[in-house]
Amino acid sequence: MIDISINFSQNSAGSIKDEKLIYPAANRNKEPILQVLKRFMTPHEDCTEEKNPLFLEIASGSGQHVFHFAPHFPTIKFQPTEVDHSLLGSINYYAKNCPTRNILPPILVDICNRLNRYGLKENSIDYLYCANMIHISPYVCTIGLFENAGLYLKHDALMITYGPYSKDGIIVPESNVEFDLSLRTRNPLWGLRDINDLKKVGEKNNLTLIDTVEMPANNKTLIWKKN
Numbered sequence: 316m317i318d319i320s321i322n323f324s325q326n327s328a329g330s331i332k333d334e335k336l337i338y339p340a341a342n343r344n345k346e347p348i349l350q351v352l353k354r355f356m357t358p359h360e361d362c363t364e365e366k367n368p369l370f371l372e373i374a375s376g377s378g379q380h381v382f383h384f385a386p387h388f389p390t391i392k393f394q395p396t397e398v399d400h401s402l403l404g405s406i407n408y409y410a411k412n413c414p415t416r417n418i419l420p421p422i423l424v425d426i427c428n429r430l431n432r433y434g435l436k437e438n439s440i441d442y443l444y445c446a447n448m449i450h451i452s453p454y455v456c457t458i459g460l461f462e463n464a465g466l467y468l469k470h471d472a473l474m475i476t477y478g479p480y481s482k483d484g485i486i487v488p489e490s491n492v493e494f495d496l497s498l499r500t501r502n503p504l505w506g507l508r509d510i511n512d513l514k515k516v517g518e519k520n521n522l523t524l525i526d527t528v529e530m531p532a533n534n535k536t537l538i539w540k541k542n
Contacts, residue, residue, distance in 0.1 A: 336405035340447075341379040344531065348446065348477055349384055351528050351536045355473060356388060356442060367392045367417075368441035371467075373426050373460060374398070374448035378406030381418055389415040391441070396424035396433075427459040430467050440467045446477040449513075450495075453504035458516060464541065465520030474522060474539040477530070481509045491533050510537070 375395035410418035
């Protein structure tokens with residue numbers, strides 16, 4: 316068990332009220348995603364506390380994912396973030412109750428900003444993880460995610476993204492077609508993104524798609540590597 320801390324600016328966890336939220340979708344997909352992480356993440360069993368690898372989660376939502384993942388990688392420090400201040404209480408609840416104590420307090424992060432605004436240095440992140448944000452946000456957020464990954468991931472480090480995607484302009488199955496339509500009805504700036512388009516954005520930011528893992532409920536986990 317390790318007790319870690321990191322000095323980030325704009326850390327608002329101390330001024331919020333803890334409130335445990337439970338999202339059914341997060342409960343369903345947390346274990347399948349964990350199994351993918353175990354395939355691609357190094358245990359880092361020999362690292363010292365001063366050199367704990369950093370796992371940065373963008374758009375942490377309720378905090379259920381990071382709470383589920385962290386105990387399986389006890390020498391990695393997990394930094395949850397969220398742009399919605401109202402969710403910080405739930406993330407903070409899960410962070411404080413993590414049995415391995417390797418989840419840092421959540422911070423407010425707008426991924427459209429450069430991450431140095433929040434205290435991060437370039438080439439300092441070992442893993443960048445983002446689930447179910449790319450399709451439920453304006454495309455500028457996806458651009459920001461890839462640009463920040465290109466700047467702040469270490470060489471050969473990984474970005475892991477999860478959610479539904481289209482490929483070659485085609486959305487399958489029909490349930491994802493309907494989901495995409497419902498998203499665009501709610502907000503015309505939302506919608507499923509095409510993997511080929513994301514690969515082009517990745518190339519501009521020194522990121523290569525090295526694996527696509529099929530997931531339950533017609534989702535995919537995309538594994539990107541910093542060149």
